Amino acid sequence: MKKSLIALSLLTTTLAVTPNIFAQTGLNDIISNLSQDKVAQGLKEALDKGIEKQVSKLTQKDGFYKNDLVKILLPEEVQKVDQTLRSIGMGNIADQGILLINRAAEEAVKEATPIFIDAVKNMTFNDAKNILLNGDSAATNYLKSSTSKALYSKFSPVIQQSLSSVGADKVWENIFTTYNNLPLVTPVSTNLTDYVTNQTMDGVFKMIAVEENNIRENIGGSRSSNLLQEVFGTQDNTVTSSKNNSTKEKNTQKKKSIFDLFKK
Structure with missing residues (x-):
């Protein structure tokens, strides 16, 4: 039973990483042609x-x-300075500082x-x-x-x-001075x-x-440009191939019963 569980774990891990491995391997192959x-x-x-x-x-x-x-x-x-200034009708000072x-x-x-x-x-x-x-x-x-x-x-x-x-330095100095002089802040x-x-x-x-x-x-x-189309077009080909490969892998696994993994 332990062997079967280990086999199941290894298979799950393999299926999880296969698409990424395929994608990078495929792109490496295509890059080698450039x-x-x-x-x-x-x-x-x-x-x-x-x-x-x-x-x-x-x-x-x-x-x-x-x-x-x-x-x-x-x-x-x-x-909080901005919020306070706006609440007391001094939003124009904050707006000028941001600008x-x-x-x-x-x-x-x-x-x-x-x-x-x-x-x-x-x-x-x-x-x-x-x-x-x-x-x-x-x-x-x-x-x-x-x-x-x-x-x-x-x-x-x-x-x-x-x-x-x-x-701006004077505006900000004014902003901080105005705020810091407010009571209870x-x-x-x-x-x-x-x-x-x-x-x-x-x-x-x-x-x-x-x-x-x-x-x-x-x-x-x-x-x-033709150069950008050729170089970045390699991605398009690889993504398509990766998706097709991933779909084939999933379809193959669906045809098998998971209970086959536990057969002696």
Whole structure:
């Protein structure tokens, strides 16, 4: 009986992982039919496209402020400030503060493109292969892991200067002073530059992820070149093959009685 239960456990585990193994193996086989240069160039083109099309939007006026996906709101620890100010008819002060931190983000993102270009240039074939194999947001994650430190170093002083130049630092000082002078409230403070810098970086990667998904799913004809169609078309073939294989496995198992596993 123990042997039968062990056999059942092993079979269940095997069935659970088979589709994933097949999918990756299938994609590896297909990639091997493409030249290393073609795979690398295809992924580089996809990243360049994401940077050019999506990140550039953030540098425009209202690129952050009127984009709900990336709009920077008040830090969590001072949201009570916003609520309190609005409750006493001072919502215009909070609105001005939010507008100005988004303006600072829009200014800082102009520094991102050279950093991303360097990261794309330094991509190896193995990097490109892993991005293609891992799917979903793998390209975005590659950029995030290879550029975050450099982006923070570039963004932070620009944001600090921008907050100062547009008067955001004074607006926020006024916001905190007004709030902290209210009776029966706990005084608050926050590192505004650090907060806006991190939120700006998050917004940049969210927009790159949008374009990556568009290309992987070919939404709106996002695979706009023959190279993108060929390289990312490998995913389509593999997904289809994986689904077909998984269906065949399930149908085969349905034909067998589970009690066959317990036969001596």
